[in-house]
Amino acid sequence: MANSFSMPPALEWLRATRVWKSIFRRGPALTNRSRSLAVFGNLFLHLLPVKVREKSLRVRVSYYLGSISFLLFVVLGVTGVLLMFYYHPAVPQAYRDMKDLRFVVSNGVFLRNLHRLAAQLMVLAVFWHMFHVFYRGGYRPPHEFNWVVGVVLLLVTLFLSYTGYLLPWDQLAFWAITVGTNILSAMPLIGRRIRFISLGGNLVGENALLRFYVLHCVVLPLIAILLVAVHFWRVQKDGGLTVPEEDGGKGN
Protein backbone atom coordinates (compact mmCIF):
# COMPACT_ATOMS: atom_id res chain seq x y z
CA MET A 1 0.00 0.00 0.00
CA ALA A 2 1.55 3.26 -1.12
CA ASN A 3 2.09 6.05 1.36
CA SER A 4 0.69 8.56 -1.12
CA PHE A 5 -2.84 7.35 -0.32
CA SER A 6 -4.82 10.52 0.39
CA MET A 7 -7.75 10.75 2.77
CA PRO A 8 -10.76 13.00 2.49
CA PRO A 9 -10.09 16.23 4.40
CA ALA A 10 -12.93 15.58 6.85
CA LEU A 11 -11.40 12.26 7.87
CA GLU A 12 -7.99 13.83 8.12
CA TRP A 13 -9.34 16.46 10.48
CA LEU A 14 -11.16 13.80 12.49
CA ARG A 15 -7.98 11.80 12.93
CA ALA A 16 -6.21 14.80 14.36
CA THR A 17 -8.86 15.43 17.02
CA ARG A 18 -8.32 14.66 20.67
CA VAL A 19 -11.27 12.23 20.79
CA TRP A 20 -9.90 10.13 17.95
CA LYS A 21 -6.47 10.06 19.55
CA SER A 22 -7.93 9.06 22.91
CA ILE A 23 -9.68 6.09 21.27
CA PHE A 24 -7.00 4.94 18.82
CA ARG A 25 -4.02 6.29 20.75
CA ARG A 26 -2.41 7.72 17.64
CA GLY A 27 -2.86 10.50 15.14
CA PRO A 28 -3.01 10.26 11.37
CA ALA A 29 -1.62 6.92 10.18
CA LEU A 30 0.84 8.27 7.67
CA THR A 31 3.47 5.54 7.68
CA ASN A 32 3.25 1.75 7.44
CA ARG A 33 4.70 1.55 10.93
CA SER A 34 2.06 3.76 12.53
CA ARG A 35 -0.66 1.92 10.59
CA SER A 36 0.60 -1.40 11.88
CA LEU A 37 0.73 -0.08 15.43
CA ALA A 38 -2.84 1.21 15.08
CA VAL A 39 -3.99 -2.27 14.02
CA PHE A 40 -2.02 -4.00 16.78
CA GLY A 41 -3.39 -1.65 19.41
CA ASN A 42 -7.06 -2.17 18.52
CA LEU A 43 -8.96 -5.05 20.11
CA PHE A 44 -11.02 -5.75 17.01
CA LEU A 45 -8.40 -5.11 14.36
CA HIS A 46 -5.61 -7.04 16.07
CA LEU A 47 -7.41 -10.26 15.08
CA LEU A 48 -6.75 -9.36 11.44
CA PRO A 49 -3.47 -9.35 9.54
CA VAL A 50 -1.60 -6.05 9.59
CA LYS A 51 -0.61 -6.49 5.96
CA VAL A 52 -2.37 -8.36 3.19
CA ARG A 53 -0.72 -9.34 -0.05
CA GLU A 54 -2.49 -7.81 -3.00
CA LYS A 55 -2.67 -11.25 -4.62
CA SER A 56 -4.65 -12.69 -1.74
CA LEU A 57 -7.30 -10.02 -2.27
CA ARG A 58 -8.07 -11.29 -5.77
CA VAL A 59 -11.57 -12.69 -5.91
CA ARG A 60 -10.44 -16.05 -7.27
CA VAL A 61 -8.12 -16.61 -4.33
CA SER A 62 -10.83 -16.80 -1.69
CA TYR A 63 -14.09 -15.70 -3.35
CA TYR A 64 -14.37 -13.84 -0.01
CA LEU A 65 -16.31 -16.86 1.24
CA GLY A 66 -14.99 -16.57 4.78
CA SER A 67 -15.93 -12.88 4.92
CA ILE A 68 -19.34 -13.65 3.42
CA SER A 69 -19.95 -16.31 6.09
CA PHE A 70 -18.93 -13.84 8.80
CA LEU A 71 -21.15 -11.06 7.42
CA LEU A 72 -24.08 -13.48 7.29
CA PHE A 73 -23.35 -14.37 10.91
CA VAL A 74 -23.51 -10.67 11.82
CA VAL A 75 -26.81 -10.29 9.93
CA LEU A 76 -28.16 -13.33 11.78
CA GLY A 77 -27.08 -11.92 15.13
CA VAL A 78 -28.76 -8.56 14.52
CA THR A 79 -32.00 -9.93 13.05
CA GLY A 80 -32.07 -12.72 15.63
CA VAL A 81 -31.93 -10.28 18.55
CA LEU A 82 -34.73 -8.24 16.93
CA LEU A 83 -36.87 -11.38 16.55
CA MET A 84 -36.30 -12.18 20.22
CA PHE A 85 -38.22 -9.03 21.20
CA TYR A 86 -41.46 -10.64 20.01
CA TYR A 87 -40.83 -14.36 20.47
CA HIS A 88 -41.83 -16.40 23.54
CA PRO A 89 -40.23 -19.86 23.67
CA ALA A 90 -43.40 -21.45 25.06
CA VAL A 91 -46.09 -23.80 23.81
CA PRO A 92 -48.29 -22.79 21.98
CA GLN A 93 -47.29 -19.10 22.07
CA ALA A 94 -44.17 -19.70 19.94
CA TYR A 95 -46.21 -20.61 16.88
CA ARG A 96 -48.52 -17.62 17.37
CA ASP A 97 -45.55 -15.27 17.77
CA MET A 98 -44.09 -16.61 14.54
CA LYS A 99 -47.44 -15.96 12.83
CA ASP A 100 -47.59 -12.48 14.39
CA LEU A 101 -44.12 -11.73 13.09
CA ARG A 102 -45.29 -12.69 9.63
CA PHE A 103 -48.67 -10.97 9.54
CA VAL A 104 -49.01 -8.40 12.34
CA VAL A 105 -45.68 -6.89 13.37
CA SER A 106 -44.41 -4.00 11.23
CA ASN A 107 -41.53 -5.23 9.03
CA GLY A 108 -41.71 -8.52 10.95
CA VAL A 109 -41.97 -10.61 7.82
CA PHE A 110 -38.93 -8.82 6.40
CA LEU A 111 -36.80 -9.46 9.48
CA ARG A 112 -37.95 -13.06 9.84
CA ASN A 113 -37.23 -13.85 6.23
CA LEU A 114 -33.91 -12.05 6.42
CA HIS A 115 -33.01 -14.29 9.36
CA ARG A 116 -34.27 -17.44 7.62
CA LEU A 117 -32.60 -16.77 4.27
CA ALA A 118 -29.35 -15.56 5.83
CA ALA A 119 -29.29 -18.79 7.85
CA GLN A 120 -29.69 -20.92 4.76
CA LEU A 121 -27.13 -18.85 2.87
CA MET A 122 -24.71 -19.12 5.78
CA VAL A 123 -24.83 -22.93 5.71
CA LEU A 124 -24.18 -22.73 1.97
CA ALA A 125 -21.37 -20.18 2.35
CA VAL A 126 -19.65 -22.10 5.16
CA PHE A 127 -19.73 -25.34 3.16
CA TRP A 128 -18.47 -23.57 0.05
CA HIS A 129 -15.73 -21.91 2.09
CA MET A 130 -14.68 -25.31 3.40
CA PHE A 131 -14.64 -26.94 -0.04
CA HIS A 132 -12.68 -24.01 -1.43
CA VAL A 133 -10.08 -24.17 1.34
CA PHE A 134 -9.89 -27.94 0.94
CA TYR A 135 -9.32 -27.95 -2.80
CA ARG A 136 -6.80 -25.10 -2.48
CA GLY A 137 -4.85 -27.16 0.07
CA GLY A 138 -5.46 -24.60 2.80
CA TYR A 139 -5.51 -27.32 5.48
CA ARG A 140 -1.77 -28.05 5.11
CA PRO A 141 0.83 -26.89 7.66
CA PRO A 142 0.90 -24.37 9.25
CA HIS A 143 -2.89 -24.13 8.82
CA GLU A 144 -3.82 -27.52 10.34
CA PHE A 145 -5.14 -26.12 13.61
CA ASN A 146 -7.19 -23.44 11.89
CA TRP A 147 -8.65 -26.10 9.59
CA VAL A 148 -9.85 -28.01 12.65
CA VAL A 149 -11.30 -24.82 14.16
CA GLY A 150 -13.09 -24.32 10.85
CA VAL A 151 -14.55 -27.82 10.93
CA VAL A 152 -15.87 -27.18 14.45
CA LEU A 153 -17.34 -23.88 13.20
CA LEU A 154 -19.10 -25.81 10.43
CA LEU A 155 -20.63 -28.09 13.07
CA VAL A 156 -21.64 -25.09 15.20
CA THR A 157 -23.28 -23.56 12.10
CA LEU A 158 -25.23 -26.75 11.50
CA PHE A 159 -26.30 -26.98 15.16
CA LEU A 160 -27.42 -23.33 15.05
CA SER A 161 -29.41 -24.12 11.95
CA TYR A 162 -30.94 -27.22 13.50
CA THR A 163 -31.87 -25.63 16.83
CA GLY A 164 -33.39 -22.65 15.03
CA TYR A 165 -35.50 -25.00 12.95
CA LEU A 166 -37.61 -25.98 15.98
CA LEU A 167 -38.42 -22.45 17.09
CA PRO A 168 -41.38 -21.71 14.69
CA TRP A 169 -43.07 -24.68 16.43
CA ASP A 170 -44.95 -25.80 13.30
CA GLN A 171 -45.43 -29.33 11.98
CA LEU A 172 -42.22 -29.22 9.94
CA ALA A 173 -40.23 -28.17 13.00
CA PHE A 174 -41.85 -30.73 15.29
CA TRP A 175 -41.21 -33.71 13.03
CA ALA A 176 -37.74 -32.59 12.02
CA ILE A 177 -36.69 -32.49 15.67
CA THR A 178 -38.53 -35.76 16.42
CA VAL A 179 -36.65 -37.48 13.60
CA GLY A 180 -33.32 -35.77 14.38
CA THR A 181 -33.32 -36.60 18.07
CA ASN A 182 -34.30 -40.18 17.28
CA ILE A 183 -31.17 -40.34 15.14
CA LEU A 184 -29.31 -39.23 18.31
CA SER A 185 -30.83 -42.07 20.29
CA ALA A 186 -29.39 -44.58 17.81
CA MET A 187 -25.98 -43.83 19.36
CA PRO A 188 -24.77 -46.92 21.22
CA LEU A 189 -25.18 -47.04 25.02
CA ILE A 190 -25.66 -43.31 25.70
CA GLY A 191 -28.05 -42.51 22.83
CA ARG A 192 -31.28 -42.58 24.83
CA ARG A 193 -29.79 -40.50 27.64
CA ILE A 194 -28.50 -37.90 25.20
CA ARG A 195 -31.93 -37.69 23.58
CA PHE A 196 -33.61 -37.36 26.98
CA ILE A 197 -31.28 -34.61 28.11
CA SER A 198 -31.43 -32.65 24.85
CA LEU A 199 -35.24 -32.76 24.78
CA GLY A 200 -35.68 -32.44 28.54
CA GLY A 201 -38.16 -35.32 28.30
CA ASN A 202 -39.22 -38.28 26.23
CA LEU A 203 -40.96 -36.32 23.50
CA VAL A 204 -40.63 -32.99 21.71
CA GLY A 205 -42.54 -30.69 24.07
CA GLU A 206 -42.21 -27.40 25.90
CA ASN A 207 -38.96 -28.41 27.61
CA ALA A 208 -37.43 -29.20 24.25
CA LEU A 209 -38.54 -25.86 22.81
CA LEU A 210 -37.00 -23.95 25.71
CA ARG A 211 -33.77 -25.94 25.56
CA PHE A 212 -33.36 -25.44 21.84
CA TYR A 213 -34.13 -21.73 22.29
CA VAL A 214 -31.38 -21.31 24.89
CA LEU A 215 -28.93 -23.27 22.78
CA HIS A 216 -29.86 -21.28 19.68
CA CYS A 217 -29.79 -17.81 21.24
CA VAL A 218 -27.09 -18.07 23.91
CA VAL A 219 -24.88 -21.15 24.02
CA LEU A 220 -24.12 -21.76 20.35
CA PRO A 221 -23.68 -18.07 19.39
CA LEU A 222 -21.18 -17.61 22.24
CA ILE A 223 -19.22 -20.66 21.09
CA ALA A 224 -19.36 -19.37 17.51
CA ILE A 225 -18.11 -15.89 18.46
CA LEU A 226 -15.22 -17.36 20.43
CA LEU A 227 -14.21 -19.73 17.65
CA VAL A 228 -14.58 -17.09 14.93
CA ALA A 229 -12.19 -14.86 16.92
CA VAL A 230 -9.68 -17.73 17.18
CA HIS A 231 -10.17 -18.50 13.48
CA PHE A 232 -9.44 -14.92 12.39
CA TRP A 233 -6.52 -14.53 14.74
CA ARG A 234 -4.92 -17.77 13.54
CA VAL A 235 -5.15 -16.66 9.91
CA GLN A 236 -2.84 -13.81 10.88
CA LYS A 237 -0.57 -15.93 13.09
CA ASP A 238 -0.23 -18.64 10.44
CA GLY A 239 1.16 -16.13 7.97
CA GLY A 240 -1.80 -14.38 6.42
CA LEU A 241 -4.31 -15.44 3.83
CA THR A 242 -3.46 -18.44 1.70
CA VAL A 243 -2.20 -17.70 -1.80
CA PRO A 244 -2.26 -20.78 -4.04
CA GLU A 245 0.79 -21.73 -6.08
CA GLU A 246 -0.68 -20.84 -9.43
CA ASP A 247 -1.26 -17.32 -8.12
CA GLY A 248 2.36 -16.91 -7.15
CA GLY A 249 2.11 -18.03 -3.53
CA LYS A 250 3.86 -20.82 -1.69
CA GLY A 251 0.67 -22.82 -1.76
CA ASN A 252 0.14 -22.92 1.94
Place this chain on the structure above:
Amino acid sequence: MHEQEGTEGGQARTDAPAKLVTTRREFLNEAAAGALGIAAAGSMIVTYGYLSPNVLFEPPTTFRAGSPDLYPPNSVTFLEDQQVYVVRTENGFYAVAAVCTHLGCVTQWKPELGIIACPCHGSKFKPDGTKIEGPAPRPLPHFAISLTADGLLQVDKLEIVSPGQVLKA
Protein backbone atom coordinates in the same frame (compact mmCIF):
# COMPACT_ATOMS: atom_id res chain seq x y z
CA MET B 1 12.67 -22.75 42.99
CA HIS B 2 14.62 -23.36 46.17
CA GLU B 3 13.62 -27.01 46.45
CA GLN B 4 14.31 -27.71 42.79
CA GLU B 5 17.78 -26.34 43.10
CA GLY B 6 18.35 -28.56 46.06
CA THR B 7 17.45 -31.80 44.28
CA GLU B 8 18.33 -31.18 40.66
CA GLY B 9 20.57 -28.20 40.11
CA GLY B 10 22.75 -28.15 43.20
CA GLN B 11 26.34 -29.28 42.75
CA ALA B 12 26.65 -30.51 46.31
CA ARG B 13 24.10 -33.30 45.77
CA THR B 14 24.99 -34.63 42.33
CA ASP B 15 25.27 -38.09 43.85
CA ALA B 16 21.63 -37.99 45.08
CA PRO B 17 19.14 -40.15 43.09
CA ALA B 18 17.42 -38.00 40.47
CA LYS B 19 13.66 -38.39 41.08
CA LEU B 20 13.04 -40.24 44.30
CA VAL B 21 11.81 -37.27 46.32
CA THR B 22 8.72 -35.27 45.52
CA THR B 23 9.32 -31.64 46.24
CA ARG B 24 6.77 -29.62 48.12
CA ARG B 25 6.10 -27.60 44.94
CA GLU B 26 5.43 -30.74 42.89
CA PHE B 27 3.21 -32.18 45.58
CA LEU B 28 1.15 -28.97 45.85
CA ASN B 29 0.90 -28.68 42.07
CA GLU B 30 -0.37 -32.23 41.75
CA ALA B 31 -2.76 -31.84 44.67
CA ALA B 32 -4.15 -28.63 43.14
CA ALA B 33 -4.50 -30.24 39.71
CA GLY B 34 -6.23 -33.26 41.26
CA ALA B 35 -8.62 -31.04 43.23
CA LEU B 36 -9.46 -29.08 40.09
CA GLY B 37 -10.04 -32.30 38.18
CA ILE B 38 -12.37 -33.63 40.87
CA ALA B 39 -14.21 -30.31 40.97
CA ALA B 40 -14.55 -30.33 37.16
CA ALA B 41 -15.88 -33.90 37.14
CA GLY B 42 -18.22 -33.02 40.00
CA SER B 43 -19.64 -30.02 38.22
CA MET B 44 -20.19 -32.13 35.11
CA ILE B 45 -22.16 -34.66 37.15
CA VAL B 46 -24.13 -31.94 38.95
CA THR B 47 -24.93 -30.21 35.63
CA TYR B 48 -26.01 -33.49 34.07
CA GLY B 49 -28.30 -34.15 37.03
CA TYR B 50 -29.66 -30.62 36.85
CA LEU B 51 -30.44 -30.96 33.15
CA SER B 52 -32.31 -34.27 33.60
CA PRO B 53 -35.85 -33.35 34.64
CA ASN B 54 -37.40 -35.38 37.46
CA VAL B 55 -41.01 -34.40 36.85
CA LEU B 56 -42.41 -34.45 33.35
CA PHE B 57 -45.72 -33.08 32.14
CA GLU B 58 -46.14 -35.72 29.47
CA PRO B 59 -49.15 -37.97 28.79
CA PRO B 60 -49.24 -40.87 31.29
CA THR B 61 -47.80 -44.11 30.00
CA THR B 62 -50.61 -46.22 31.46
CA PHE B 63 -54.07 -45.31 30.28
CA ARG B 64 -57.61 -46.66 30.05
CA ALA B 65 -58.93 -47.29 26.58
CA GLY B 66 -62.62 -47.58 27.45
CA SER B 67 -64.99 -50.49 27.33
CA PRO B 68 -64.14 -53.49 25.09
CA ASP B 69 -67.53 -53.02 23.44
CA LEU B 70 -66.25 -49.85 21.79
CA TYR B 71 -64.07 -51.95 19.49
CA PRO B 72 -65.91 -54.07 16.90
CA PRO B 73 -64.37 -57.45 15.97
CA ASN B 74 -61.70 -57.35 13.25
CA SER B 75 -61.04 -53.65 13.70
CA VAL B 76 -58.01 -51.39 14.12
CA THR B 77 -58.63 -48.26 16.20
CA PHE B 78 -56.10 -45.43 16.42
CA LEU B 79 -55.99 -43.67 19.79
CA GLU B 80 -54.50 -40.34 18.76
CA ASP B 81 -53.70 -38.93 22.21
CA GLN B 82 -51.80 -42.05 23.22
CA GLN B 83 -50.39 -42.94 19.80
CA VAL B 84 -51.48 -46.54 20.13
CA TYR B 85 -53.56 -48.87 17.92
CA VAL B 86 -56.04 -51.10 19.73
CA VAL B 87 -56.60 -54.11 17.47
CA ARG B 88 -59.46 -56.53 17.97
CA THR B 89 -59.28 -59.82 16.12
CA GLU B 90 -61.45 -62.90 16.45
CA ASN B 91 -59.15 -64.11 19.25
CA GLY B 92 -59.16 -60.93 21.30
CA PHE B 93 -57.38 -57.61 21.87
CA TYR B 94 -53.86 -56.40 21.54
CA ALA B 95 -52.23 -52.95 21.54
CA VAL B 96 -49.63 -51.91 18.95
CA ALA B 97 -47.44 -48.81 19.12
CA ALA B 98 -48.27 -46.21 16.48
CA VAL B 99 -44.80 -44.65 16.64
CA CYS B 100 -42.61 -45.83 13.77
CA THR B 101 -39.50 -47.75 14.83
CA HIS B 102 -37.48 -45.92 12.20
CA LEU B 103 -37.33 -42.30 13.39
CA GLY B 104 -40.34 -41.81 15.61
CA CYS B 105 -43.02 -40.46 13.27
CA VAL B 106 -46.64 -41.35 14.01
CA THR B 107 -47.93 -43.96 11.55
CA GLN B 108 -51.41 -44.10 10.06
CA TRP B 109 -53.87 -46.95 9.71
CA LYS B 110 -55.00 -47.29 6.08
CA PRO B 111 -58.24 -49.32 6.23
CA GLU B 112 -58.59 -49.44 2.44
CA LEU B 113 -55.17 -51.13 2.12
CA GLY B 114 -55.27 -52.99 5.43
CA ILE B 115 -51.82 -51.69 6.40
CA ILE B 116 -50.20 -49.27 8.83
CA ALA B 117 -48.09 -46.76 6.89
CA CYS B 118 -45.58 -44.13 8.00
CA PRO B 119 -45.86 -40.73 6.26
CA CYS B 120 -42.25 -39.72 6.90
CA HIS B 121 -40.17 -42.35 5.11
CA GLY B 122 -42.69 -44.86 3.78
CA SER B 123 -42.37 -47.82 6.16
CA LYS B 124 -45.32 -50.24 6.00
CA PHE B 125 -46.58 -52.63 8.66
CA LYS B 126 -49.31 -55.23 9.05
CA PRO B 127 -51.94 -54.51 11.74
CA ASP B 128 -50.10 -56.93 14.05
CA GLY B 129 -47.02 -54.72 13.79
CA THR B 130 -44.91 -56.96 11.53
CA LYS B 131 -42.88 -55.03 9.00
CA ILE B 132 -43.90 -55.26 5.34
CA GLU B 133 -41.23 -52.94 4.01
CA GLY B 134 -38.95 -50.32 4.65
CA PRO B 135 -36.59 -48.27 6.31
CA ALA B 136 -38.00 -49.27 9.73
CA PRO B 137 -35.54 -51.68 11.36
CA ARG B 138 -37.97 -53.45 13.70
CA PRO B 139 -41.67 -54.36 13.84
CA LEU B 140 -43.99 -52.14 15.88
CA PRO B 141 -43.90 -53.31 19.51
CA HIS B 142 -46.95 -54.66 21.37
CA PHE B 143 -47.93 -53.11 24.71
CA ALA B 144 -49.40 -54.97 27.66
CA ILE B 145 -53.19 -54.80 27.60
CA SER B 146 -55.43 -55.89 30.46
CA LEU B 147 -58.91 -55.49 31.92
CA THR B 148 -59.42 -53.33 34.99
CA ALA B 149 -61.68 -54.42 37.84
CA ASP B 150 -64.52 -52.36 36.40
CA GLY B 151 -64.19 -54.03 33.00
CA LEU B 152 -62.28 -51.40 31.02
CA LEU B 153 -59.30 -51.96 28.75
CA GLN B 154 -56.00 -50.70 30.13
CA VAL B 155 -52.76 -50.32 28.17
CA ASP B 156 -49.29 -49.98 29.73
CA LYS B 157 -46.88 -48.40 27.25
CA LEU B 158 -43.85 -49.16 29.41
CA GLU B 159 -44.46 -52.92 29.29
CA ILE B 160 -43.63 -54.44 25.92
CA VAL B 161 -45.01 -57.92 25.41
CA SER B 162 -44.45 -60.61 22.76
CA PRO B 163 -46.70 -60.27 19.69
CA GLY B 164 -48.39 -63.59 20.47
CA GLN B 165 -50.01 -62.30 23.66
CA VAL B 166 -53.70 -61.55 23.17
CA LEU B 167 -56.32 -60.47 25.70
CA LYS B 168 -59.18 -62.92 25.17
CA ALA B 169 -62.39 -61.17 24.27
